[in-house]
Amino acid sequence: MRKIVVLSFIASSVLFAQSDLKLSYVVTDYDNSKTKIDGTSYEVGLSHDFGIGVLGFGYEDSAVDRIGTNPTLEVQKVNLNYSHKLSKELGAKVSYLKIDDNIAPTDDGKVYGFGVGYAIAEGFALTTDLYKSDYKQFNVSQVDITLAKNFMMGDIKSKAIVGVKKIDIDGDKYNAYTFKDKDYTTSLVALSTNYNGYTANIGTMFGKRLFAVLENGAKVQHHAVEQDKTYFVGFGKKIGSFDVMAKYSYQNGIELPENRKDVDTKTSSVTLTYKF
DSSP states (O other), X not given: OHHHHHHHHHHHHHHOTTOEEEXXXXXXXXXXXXXXXXXXXXXXXXXXXXXSEEEEEEEEEEEXXXXXXXXXXXXXXXXXXXXXXXXXXXXXXXEEEEEEESSSTTTTOEEEEEEEEEEEETTEEEEEEEEEEEOSSOEEEEEEEEEEEEEEETTEEEEEEEEEEEEEEEOSEETTEEOSOOEEEEEEEEEEEEETTEEEEEEEEESOBSSOEEGGGTEEOOSSEEEEEEEEEEEEEEETTEEEEEEEEEEXXXXXXXXXXXXXEEEEEEEEEEEO
């Protein structure tokens, strides 16, 4: 699989002039987890704007240290996505994500996504996304509805986002664990700003979620951890052809198979984006 990733990345680099190349380093710390201690991730992404559409590719390689003699958790994810402008007001997008996990029963899982967005009024955009996660023991259906508003505060460009995720699990088992809840609803509130080359964002997700697809199909939480409280903040600066972004997020949840409550997941990342 890694050979395919490298060849795809090289081919994309050759074909896509004036693309965005994104490199990220991520550190995650777990508190009160049954087996997880801490982990690191390396992410690479490449996207190109054709004017009428944007094609993107991403690869993530993660390793998590675990307690005692448990083996290191190793995860690789590949995602592809394409968005297309159908008209001035209407757009559509598709996405695909593949999971390789050396421990979880969601190994070899695949996530398919489709969405439509519509500019409903001046500065307002409504988006509906559908995701289907295909795992060996069960499937997950997810519907996202998001409303975004662009506005100006003096010279500051801003965007406010509110949204809701509806998640339904089709199946009974995650290895030996039997699902007690199969329906989840999560809400999102976020604000991003841009001023004179500086960017900042802040947001929260509230309401329980399980196996959630995030970031327009580029991320998925494929372990059986029922997340609840979530907060995130980011700050960045444009430096010539580079964008530098630092982010921090906090999540609190329950490791369901282990019945381990009050598990904190704290994630810090630095992302460098080069436009060429």
